[in-house]
């Protein structure tokens with residue numbers, strides 16, 4: 023409840039309306055499988071991609087990935103995105119961490135705050151249990167895989 027309230031006010035500020043407010047997140051199974059595969063292939067580098075989706079009836083549905091040039095890096099992939107607001111249907115980001123922590127770094131939190139409203143981090147061993155999702159403030163968000 024607290025999170026949604028904060029999200030509402032943030033999104034209201036950014037988009038001038040609450041049309042993108044959501045209380046539930048659904049992610050396509052294929053998207054999750056692609057994330058797992060790419061994270062494993064990119065290792066030991068990080069990969070980063072944008073999440074494509076839509077909010078309808080209070081449900082955020084993530085149904086695709088958008089790749090940008092230079093989407094893997096050994097020096098903090100997440101810093102290379104700066105065009106997110108210009109890409110339609112982008113709701114946030116996903117990136118991988120080498121190591122076992124899927125907690126956002128300080129740089130990640132700064133990025134989350136400025137780019138979209140839903141973000142995922144996947145850590146080793148790059149399986150379903152090593153994925154975490156966050157809102158723009160770095161608070162954990164639950165999601166369903168459908």
Ligand SMILES: [Zn+2]
Nearest residue numbers: 100126127130
């Ligand atoms: Zn990170």
